[in-house]
Structure formats: structure tokens, C-alpha cells
Amino acid sequence: MKNVENVILKNIEQNGKLSTSDIEKIKQISEQEGKGLVKILRDENLLNDDDFMEILSDIYRRGHVNIDEISNDLELDIKAFVKFISEKFKVLYFDLDDIDIDYRISEKLSTAQLKTYSAIPVKEDEISVYVAFKNPFDVMAQDKVQNLFNRKLLKVAIAQPTQIEKYISKLALNESIKDVITEIRRELSSSASQGQNSENSGILKLIEIILKTSIQSRASDIHIEPTETNCIVRSRIDGMLSETFIFDKDIYPPMVSRMKLLSNMDIAERRRPQDGRFSAQILDKEYDFRISTLP
Template sequence: RLADRIPLSQLKRFNAIPIRENDLSVTVAFMDPLNIEAQEALQRLFPRKPIDIAIATEKQIQTYLFKIELKDSVKELVINIRNELNSLGKDQKHDQAQASSILLLIDVILKACIKNRASDIHIEPTENNCTVRARVDGKLSEIFIFDKDIYPPLASRLKILANLDIAERRKPQDGRFSAKVGEREFDFRFSTLPIMYGESIVMRVLDKEKALIRLEDAGMDEVGYKKLHTALKSPFGIILVTGPTGSGKTTTLYGALNELRSVEDKVITVEDPVEYRMNLIQQVQVHANVGLSFADALRSILRQDPDKIMIGEIRDHETLEIAIKAALTGHLVLSTLHTNDAISAIPRMIDMGIEPYLISGSLVAIQAQRLIRKICPFCKTEEHIPLSVIEPYKHFLPHDMVFYKGKGCRECNGVGYMGREMISEVLPISEELGSMIARGASKEELVEQARKEGFEPMFANGMKKVVNGTTTLEEILRVAKV
């Protein structure tokens, strides 16, 4: 490795990174290409080859140096872990989770994954090794590969942090722990699953700052935000957020709670699990193993004199029935449902055994949403798309449309995307729509009426993000349906 031939301290001091070497020269990128002292110092390390100068931003250099430092730290820690394990006698192997270097390795893993903006961390044993992968912007990428002897102490120590039974490897376990990573505090939702070569471990990263997100900062366009904001001002009724797993529904609910919480109102949530802890809100954790289901918790909540209720997810008829009754008796209820679009939530509730007239009388608004990846701002470039591809969507696009894509760079790990944003469709239930629901109108009739009232489907909302250069046409076609 070219970087191994230059001391890391010098690279940090001069804000420089070596890029490539050939038979004639060595190319080094500097933040300051006019720093003669830096050039001369690095030239002395390559006496037989001249240095070619390139330019890089401070962020690019710091990201690269962080990765070098990370790899060096991991190599050293793995050696230390092996030495510590070897120093234990055969009858002391149960103490392997206490090896001090294991804690340092966990710290490195968490730092690396959070630096990469991971939403989930996967630690998976295989026949020959142990892989650590991070889900970034909805896609998994490999961060580390360790030899398989590192996995047992790593898994045991993580289970201790999550307050789980380290001896139980035959059935799944769930837990939670908090850790300071860098200067910030994070919560980690922890899950194990027995697999062929050990236990698959998944940690959901819960950034406490995200609990303070505002709806207008989540990527909602102005029209959709106003519709949802108006619905949240309703004195009673039910508001549903729909979408598949991982579409940001919980984040939207927390954003709505931020708008609702007040010393004048009693706001209670029932969640499985409680992801973010919030002030001025009473949060109930579902515990199925002791008989506290969503429905059981809701019945008790209604005796607590609430003004507003948030239900993490409506999973069955009983929970939906109690939620509808709560909405009809003067409470504002927020919850989520698994449907592909907003209008599909209505037939879904009917399928779950709720009478149409009850839905009509209680439903205030439905928001369906997805998360799309945003083009990396560091490698954003114009893209030519053939007319044959654009043709089916040209009525969404201006005539002089310029398309963009990310060509891939170090900042985005070569993916071309960085960060995610919401696309959504918001359906307020008007008097006419309510009447149609009560008399059992079909989904097609409801869609037609919604469009008359100015309803914008999610695909159209997504195409606006293509037009303004936020994302690519390919990404919208991957996520949303015309």
C-alpha cells in the first residue's frame, strides 16, 4: 500500500494523501498545492521519483486519512485480542468477552459505521470469517472482514452491553444499549438470530438528534406539508402514515409529535420498541411476553385522560378497532399501516374488519411515503438519458430538462448518492371523500375524486425531485410506481 510508505503523522501534518505511483512518478494530493515545505518533506521519502501535485479538499483528505487510521487500529486490536485470548487458560474462556481490546474494537466498529452514516450495522459469522456490513442510504456495504476467531468474544461482549444472556445461542434475543460515539450519544437497538455458523447480529442506530426532526426538514414539499400540518390541527380523528418497512414512517410520526407536544396536552405513545425518548410525552413500550400488546396498552391509555395518542403500528383488527373508537370519542390518533399508497389504506382497513361508516367518520388524512437517495453533491454531473427512456414520463418533465447523476467519488464510496429524502402523497379526507367511503365506493372512484380535489400521487412528487436535480430518474423508477 502506497500510504504505508509515508508516516500517518506527516500526512496529517501536511494535509496530503498519496494517490498513485507509476514507473516515473508518485502523485500526491495536497489541500494546499503551494505548500513547498510539505512537497519537499514528502519528496525526501521518494528520492528516485518526482512528486506530481494534485489538489483535494480538506474533507476528502480527512476522510481518506480516517480510513487509513481505522485499518491500522483494527490490525493492532486484532493482534491484541488474540494475545489476550491466548493468555486465558482453557477454563477461563468464558472471560473472553472481558478482553479489554474487544471494547476498543467495538468502539472502532461503531465509529466507522456511524462515520459512513449507517442506519443499521450487521455482524455476520460465516464458515471462515466474520463480516461487518453497514446499511447506508438503504444499501448494505462491507466495512470490515475479521477472521472467525474474533467473532465469539465480539458477539459475547455486544450481548453483555445489550444486557442479554451470552450463553443463549439457540433462540433470538432483543435488547438495547447506549454508547457515546465521538462527541455524541447514540442508542442501539440490538437483535440476534441463530444461524448456521453462530448468531447474526443487527444493531439499529438510533440518533437521538433525529427525534427532534421537524416535518419541513424531512424533505416534504410545501403543499404536502401544509396538508399534513392542517390535519394535525384537527381536534380528533385518525391520521395514518403508510409505506413499507424502512420508508421513514416512524421518523414522520416523531416529527408530527414534535409539532403536537405541549404542556397543555397529554400525549401518550405506544411503541414496539420505543425508538426515541421525548420530553412532555408519555411513552409506553409493548411487552408481548408479559401480555402487554398494542391493544392492551391502548385500553389502558384511554383511561389516562389523553388528548393525543400515537400508535407505533396497527397490526390487527383489535388495535385498529380501539384506535377508531378513540378517534371517534374526541382523541387525535396517529399511527402507521403497511400499504403501498395512501388510498389503499381505506380498503385495507375494511379488509381488517372495520365498517366503512366508522372509517368515514374518523379518518382525517393519510400520508404514503418512501425514501429516495439524493445525488452526491461532490460528484454531481449532467447525464444524458435516451429519448426512448424519457418518453413515458415526458408529461412530468419540462422541454429543456437537464438530468443529473453522481458519477461516484470517495465522499459517497463510489455509489453516486449521499443521504436520503422523503417523497410522499398526502390525502386529506374531504366531506365528499368521506361520503364516498361511507357508501362503499371503489378504490378507482376514490382515486378519481381525490385527483379532482388536487391530490398529487407519490410518483409525481418524486418527479419534482428529478426536475430540481435532487435525485435521478433511475432512483424514482426504483422506488415509486407510476
């Protein structure tokens, strides 16, 4: 049996939830049939799901197992477990795929810090900053993050571990092109500069990075869209749209304008859909891109 399963069994036995003979039966089935603990408990009707969640959540809160062990080693709906933790311990829950994260808040933390604390700042108001943690019981991580937002009250939330890892990876990718974003902003702020129209402008570099990343991921199409706070780039890979880049919203207008120029579209037209195309050499190969805009 896996470590997390042994820890759970030991706790179940200590709390008298199952008899010694039941524990031995579970171990025997696991050894002979290779079944996981959760499946054995269900198949043998030894413990219902609610009781199991209660036991597991207490073990997790005390730090006897971590969320990665639970996610990787148990046949468990991790989203259901995270929501159970949220409800039982009165911790805020965020589904990071269903909300518009304000990524500007994350600029106060490096990618290394986000990985260390396993946390993603989600939103803020005048008083508080809301941060989703992989482990909402990690007080040391919370103290470190609170120190970085010392003028605001830290509101601790929980999110699915895979979502937190995914968005940290996206922020890491964004961090790797910070110099390009800085160059774009410098060009935008210089009214006398014609940098955006040069063949070596920051916007062109950013477009090339987006195209290169999408080609390497074998994406079939790319979607660039603004939200209330961000500019989000999504790539369709194996039929599924997934976010690849997230920028501040101020990057969207110059990027769209430049792509319209490349595709011989009317830059001033914003009310009607437009179609165009352009060619570019990416990774030593010529590619044709078909562009469509929507109002």
C-alpha cells in the first residue's frame, strides 16, 4: 500500500472506525488484488464517503499527508475533496478556471516565491488581498505572503492543486518575457517614437513568441481576447482551448493593431468582423496564418 493509504488506515484503526479484522482484510485485498484503499472501502462497504472525507481532512489539516499525495495516490475526486475542506473549515474556495484572475497582483511575488508558497493571488479590494493556497493550513507560507502585502489583510483561500500549478507555470512563462513587455510599454509611452512600426519592435517580438510557442505545442488555432483586467492568449491543442499567455490589458490594443497591419486589415474598423492573412518564418519554416477579428 502507498504511504498515504497506510497513514489513513492507521488513523482509522486508532479512532476505532474499523475493527482490526477489517484492517487486515483491507491489507490482504490490497496485496492480492492491487486495489487502492478508496476502492476497497467502497467495494466492501466498510466506510462511506462522508466518513472517509472527515478522516482524510483531519489527517490533512494536521499535516500527516500532503495534497499532492492525496491527489496522486488516492482514487479520489480531488475537486470534491478541496470543496469539502472549504466547507468544513470555512475556507474560501476558488475555481481558478472560472474566475478572472488579476495577474497584476502577482507582480509582488517572483515565480520562485509562488512555487515555494504554492499560492496564487487572485484579487484584491481596498482592504484585502485574496490568495489561493494549495495548502490553506500552511501558516508559515501565509505569514510570508502577508508580509509581501503588509498594507492589506490576507484572505486565505483554497483551490485545486493542479490549477495552482498550472497558473504558476503560466506566470513563469510570462516572467520569461518581461523584458519584451517592458520594451512594448516603453514604445507605447514614447509619443515621438516610431518603435512599434519597426521590424524589431517589442510587439513584433511578442507576436513571434506567441506564434512560436503555439507551433511548438502543435496548436491548430490561437485566440487573443481581452477581459476586464487581462489580455489572454489561448491555444487550441488536441481540440481543447487552454491559456498559454496572460498579459495586462494594455498589451491588447497594440497587439491587435499590429496583427491587423500584418494581415492588411483596416486598423480603424472595430464594429465589423474582418478577415485577413499573413505569412511568417517561424523556427526556420514558412507558415501561413489566417486572421479573423470580431467586434
